[in-house]
Amino acid sequence: MNLDFSDDQKFLQDEAKKFFDKEGGLANARAVMDNSLEGDEKLWQKIIELGWTGVRIPEAYDGLGLGHLELCVIAEELGRSLAPVPFSSSVYFFTEAIIKFANEEIKSELLPKLVSGDTVGTYGIAEDTHQATESNLSVTSTSEKISGIKIAVPDAGIASHMILVVKSESGTDLRLVDLNDTSVTVTPQKNLDTSRAFFKVEFKDTPSRLLGETGKGWTYIQHLLDQAAVLFAFEQVGGSQAALDMAKAYSMERFAFGRQIGSYQAIKHKLADMYIAVTLAKSNCYYGAWALSSESAELPLAAATARVSATKAFQLCSKENIQTHGGNGFTWEYDCHLFYKRSKVLSVLLGSEATWKEKLVSNLEKTNTLAKG
Amino acid sequence: MDFNDTPEQAKFRAKCREWLEANAELKENKSSGHTDSTLEDHLKVAKAWQQKKYEAGWAMLHWPKEYGGIEASPIERIIWGQEEAKFNVPGGIFEIGLGMCGPVMMQYATEDQKDRYLAPMAEGKEIWCQLFSEPAAGSDVAGLRSKAERDGDDWIINGQKVWTSGAHYSDFGILVVRHDPNLAKHKGLTFFFVDMKSPGITVKPIKQITGQAGTGAGFNEVYFDDVRIPDSQRLGEIGDGWKVAITTLMNERLAVGDARGSDIEEALILSKTKDDAGEAMIKNDSVREKLADWFCEANGLKYTKFRTISALSKGESPGPEASITKIVSANKLQEIGNFGIDSDDMAGMLIDENDGISSFQGAWLGAPGLRIAGGTDEILRNIIAERVLGLPQDPRADKGLAFKDIPTKA
Numbered sequence: 001m002n003l004d005f006s007d008d009q010k011f012l013q014d015e016a017k018k019f020f021d022k023e024g025g026l027a028n029a030r031a032v033m034d035n036s037l038e039g040d041e042k043l044w045q046k047i048i049e050l051g052w053t054g055v056r057i058p059e060a061y062d063g064l065g066l067g068h069l070e071l072c073v074i075a076e077e078l079g080r081s082l083a084p085v086p087f088s089s090s091v092y093f094f095t096e097a098i099i100k101f102a103n104e105e106i107k108s109e110l111l112p113k114l115v116s117g118d119t120v121g122t123y124g125i126a127e128d129t130h131q132a133t134e135s136n137l138s139v140t141s142t143s144e145k146i147s148g149i150k151i152a153v154p155d156a157g158i159a160s161h162m163i164l165v166v167k168s169e170s171g172t173d174l175r176l177v178d179l180n181d182t183s184v185t186v187t188p189q190k191n192l193d194t195s196r197a198f199f200k201v202e203f204k205d206t207p208s209r210l211l212g213e214t215g216k217g218w219t220y221i222q223h224l225l226d227q228a229a230v231l232f233a234f235e236q237v238g239g240s241q242a243a244l245d246m247a248k249a250y251s252m253e254r255f256a257f258g259r260q261i262g263s264y265q266a267i268k269h270k271l272a273d274m275y276i277a278v279t280l281a282k283s284n285c286y287y288g289a290w291a292l293s294s295e296s297a298e299l300p301l302a303a304a305t306a307r308v309s310a311t312k313a314f315q316l317c318s319k320e321n322i323q324t325h326g327g328n329g330f331t332w333e334y335d336c337h338l339f340y341k342r343s344k345v346l347s348v349l350l351g352s353e354a355t356w357k358e359k360l361v362s363n364l365e366k367t368n369t370l371a372k373g
Numbered sequence: 374m375d376f377n378d379t380p381e382q383a384k385f386r387a388k389c390r391e392w393l394e395a396n397a398e399l400k401e402n403k404s405s406g407h408t409d410s411t412l413e414d415h416l417k418v419a420k421a422w423q424q425k426k427y428e429a430g431w432a433m434l435h436w437p438k439e440y441g442g443i444e445a446s447p448i449e450r451i452i453w454g455q456e457e458a459k460f461n462v463p464g465g466i467f468e469i470g471l472g473m474c475g476p477v478m479m480q481y482a483t484e485d486q487k488d489r490y491l492a493p494m495a496e497g498k499e500i501w502c503q504l505f506s507e508p509a510a511g512s513d514v515a516g517l518r519s520k521a522e523r524d525g526d527d528w529i530i531n532g533q534k535v536w537t538s539g540a541h542y543s544d545f546g547i548l549v550v551r552h553d554p555n556l557a558k559h560k561g562l563t564f565f566f567v568d569m570k571s572p573g574i575t576v577k578p579i580k581q582i583t584g585q586a587g588t589g590a591g592f593n594e595v596y597f598d599d600v601r602i603p604d605s606q607r608l609g610e611i612g613d614g615w616k617v618a619i620t621t622l623m624n625e626r627l628a629v630g631d632a633r634g635s636d637i638e639e640a641l642i643l644s645k646t647k648d649d650a651g652e653a654m655i656k657n658d659s660v661r662e663k664l665a666d667w668f669c670e671a672n673g674l675k676y677t678k679f680r681t682i683s684a685l686s687k688g689e690s691p692g693p694e695a696s697i698t699k700i701v702s703a704n705k706l707q708e709i710g711n712f713g714i715d716s717d718d719m720a721g722m723l724i725d726e727n728d729g730i731s732s733f734q735g736a737w738l739g740a741p742g743l744r745i746a747g748g749t750d751e752i753l754r755n756i757i758a759e760r761v762l763g764l765p766q767d768p769r770a771d772k773g774l775a776f777k778d779i780p781t782k783a
Binding site: 001004005262264272273280281287290294312357364365 | 448763765768
């Protein structure tokens, strides 16, 4: 039994933690929030220099040629520090889509540039204020040209390329577009977590290239969502743990009625419940990491389980961290709201908790037996 | 990451498996356990199985070699436990002796006493129990009031213990009592072992909310009326009772793990197969939401356990993650039991005339006990907060007081 990361992977995680701390930790997210920047470009440059954008890219395309487990440990640290960078969009989604579904020509063109940072990618799924489904997509591709609007597209301000799922003659396609094309209009959209930037992206007869086979767009995007769900769950666990640590530190230093508030059971039990939620989420993430890295057929179930569990943990920890801080927790000055807002963005970014619970149960419906622990 | 044994672990597992196959029957399905009609029968079968294991060297794997064990590593104990659980063999009788009483005897008893008691304990000839909790001392077990008074070379014990598993069939017990109420709560305690057949000991089974009493490894009240214990049966120094007790309590918290009984698997099968106004229950959205929540908990616990085993497997000490197990599993058991009962609509309250209590009804009735035994939900949350997260202890109203001056009522 070896449900653990290797020594090398733990070393990488430790390096990542030190890196984000050294570069300012939460202060980076706060700076972006206060100044409405489109992400922290200096921090992003340093991440590129560390080679992390090429973790999963094969060495033949200048990448590091490592596996998903290395991404998991980086994701956890990224989540802990709430780093305001387009890492998840470009690495968990765009790069994976190119590795898995692009032809050789596109791979040779884009993968080396994704390593060097000359290309930054993102993805588009949502189109309206409801769940995108295979049948309700309105962005359409006709003769390689696409038209329509995707909303809540992360990082489109810094991204040069985008993958998106569209309606096509043969059902749905996964397509690649160059965001610098003059037919594309990118408009910022205000959102709850201003440390992350989201955009409306409008296409008018925009040239696009097909990824994989036509008609399989929805299947592909589901697979990319499952993969990303595991990595985002590690971010959520990192954020949950940071919020719990923050609540713990405050409950030790804050006195009320002549004693540390952490000595009251009302606070202790709250923090114990946060610890329980984080521990369950983390263990479910390990299951997800195993399924992701071993390309297991259990990935859809494992991803949904990690996703639901981590979404619950981050939302609980971030809201109860505010509660533990009392009035201070409601001020802009204290960092509590950074976690609260990020937890909300992460909880809807790949689809809501209800959507993922439904995916989880649909997968349970298909299984005949469950292995008992 | 993988779920495989190392070559050494695989070898050990094969060895366990080979012996078990030669000496026991595989369970037909996961839920079938060993059941005997009477307590007497169960004890007879359990003792015979223990004897068989003892002769082949499987009875007390973790014990030191000098006491007949093989000093098995934690991972080897886990592997043995996983394999033994697949066979239809009796359990639940010797765990307290081998897990708690044996180790405390090894540490504190004289050489003569170890020679006399350890082998029969391991062989299953003598059964041991643990006498700690009292009517007025549950979570606050150090607040126990049973008295020990010195009389020459003996101590005279008076008082009452409660929630003693297996006292009604035990030959010996380990006991913590108060020798001096003028000292502070934790300082006035002393630890003994006692012959359960001693004059003055009365064992009364507790009738639980399940209606069960004195069946299987049930709970008891144990009364002590002028019971004499020779000073030679004291374990540790006079006044060291709490220190000795703490060692065994740590072992208990490890022993009380997953709540057994209806789990997500059973809830899922029920939801898929049971009709709810024309379609399977699983088509109902509120059922789906519950299944998702329970699966996240059950799966989270399963992989938490795997993380712990992985650490042990590498010879590392596991993190504190296992501390969440009982609190999560006992509450989940209560919810799933409740769900199973509700699924029968009005008939949910009825007990089947032929089959008796259903597994869901049993889970619902038993779960409140599991949320209390071996540390209540509330005490476990305190433990997570204080020992895992490092939060300060509650201020204690009994701090610095002599035991006799500690308030007990408003």
